[in-house]
Amino acid sequence: MRLLLIAMLFSAAATGALAGDGRYGAPPPDLDRHLARLKDAYPGVIKSHDKEKLVLTSGVELPISDGRTDKSFDELLDHPDIDDMFAIPYPAHAEPKAPPVDSDPGRIRVEALFRAIYGDCRKGDVRAKLRKVPWFGGSVLFTTRNGADRALEAVARDLATLPKPMLKYLAPSAGTYNCRPIAGTDRLSMHAYGASIDINTKYSTYWRWTKPGKDGTYKWSNQIPSEIIDVFERHGFIWGGRWYHYDTMHFEYRPELLPP
Template sequence: MTALSAAGLGVGIALAMLGANTANAGSISLAEKLEILKNTYPAVISEIRGSEIVLKSGKTIVTDDGRDKDHQSKLKYADVEDSLSQIYPLGVCDQGPPTVNFDPGRIRNSALMRSLYGDTEAMAKATLRKVEWFGRSLPVTTRHGVDVALESVRDDLKKSPKKIRKYLVKPGGSFSWRVIAGTDRLSVHSFGAAIDINTKYTDYWRWAGGQPGDVPIYKNKIPKEIVEVFERHDFIWGGKWYHFDTMHFEYRPELIAIGKLAESRGCDG
């Protein structure tokens, strides 16, 4: 390899890394993402037929409403395509604090989430099981193996250095049928598929004085070791969002799988 081509390669790698945090459509097609989604939730999704998700119940969900939306509109009216449009960054694709309006996983399609976990509070409640969590007992859904995944997170964290315990004790909570503050959208806590760790060490964009789409300087006190363990078991972290919520972890195996695929393709999501 000549010195010139080596330098060119270096530029190529640098460009690929620059693109990581802003990946939107890129090289992973919607069809590939939907295939991953189907394989992630086989108990609910029976097939992808053209532009529709066909559920085992017989119901269908249109994946793309064809509307062009800005970020706030995506958060409010996300179709499935919007919900998969930002690639959750993993490994070398994780380039530190998120850029403006980079919220991978925070854009959710309400119809899909309700189909996956329960359309009403009673339906969601009926799926819960208590999981022991550092001296507390947390209600977590048994749907899609969320309870078992959280137990794996806990068991791995128990093997981690003792200095991380303070972030894990006195968790903020798990199941709570409620809307996200300042919105009329259901939180993932409504489905028992999210956990807030100790609120004492959290940073949250609203508490930091942020407005939707206008968030103050990113802050975080949660150690990387904790995030890596959650991600190993298919939970995403709210600390990777522009609208940051560093106590928050939610079960999104489809986004972890798409993130890994992007990483294998040089972070070209």
């Protein structure tokens, strides 16, 4: 009984951050593991961390928690702290399927951290670090910071070994670097850091291209084969098809959310 109670409490804590009740911000129970992974994923940028703060090599300190556990979903996206980035677990290598309402693992990003990693495109310091990576008969521009370009190269190399019919999903790429906010928001997209790629729009679905149903929810759909998603995830990229606010052409380099 006691064990059962502990198990129930633990699972409530694990899912509390995405209960769909409009209250978000509680740190995940395995926060220490996530912080260690975050430091390993960006070795040149994060110097150290403790329970209170992330210390960047630039000397900037980012608080792990702002103490809030009552954020709305929009506040979570607009004003996240470091622990919020891990509040919704990313289901790497799972079969593609419709996520629960407002479950957008990886869409919660602390901008100050990503600007420290990749630079601020509005000041021109992202473009200076881009290079061409070959992409199925053409090439795309990707950031050389933090090895993201080498990760994309490894993705392209592995994708090239898939059966020929898979190639139609991949090219032409619908874009990589673009110094712009996320559509409908003033938050910078991962495209603004040169760390994200959109594959062929022809076989893609995007929540903004649809209308919500009578109950106000969006209906998820997907055509991208799991073999393609697996390759990207193996090399540190997350997939926008794992979001309730789905964007199935979109992959972004987020090694901190994937197994080492």
